[in-house]
Amino acid sequence: MTINCNGKLISLERPKxxxxxxxxxxxxxxxxxYKDEASVLNQVDKMLIEGATFI
Known part of the structure; x- marks a missing residue:
C-alpha cells in the first residue's frame, strides 16, 4: 500500500x-x-533528522 504525498509515493508497508x-x-x-519562521523550520529539520517521514 502507498500514499501519495505531494506527488511522491510513500510506501506504507512499514510503520512511519x-x-x-x-x-x-x-x-x-x-x-x-515556535513563533517565527526560523524556529518553525529549525524544529521541522530536527524532526526530519530524528526520523519523521511526515510533518
Whole structure:
C-alpha cells in the first residue's frame, strides 16, 4: 500500500513516524514556542533528522 504525498509515493508497508508541530499560541503542548519562521523550520529539520517521514 502507498500514499501519495505531494506527488511522491510513500510506501506504507512499514510503520512511519509523523512529527506534530503546533504553531498556535494556545497550543496544548508547547504553548506557541515556535513563533517565527526560523524556529518553525529549525524544529521541522530536527524532526526530519530524528526520523519523521511526515510533518
Amino acid at each position: 513516524i509523523m512529527g506534530i508541530l503546533n504553531v498556535t499560541p494556545d497550543s496544548f503542548f508547547d504553548g506557541g514556542k
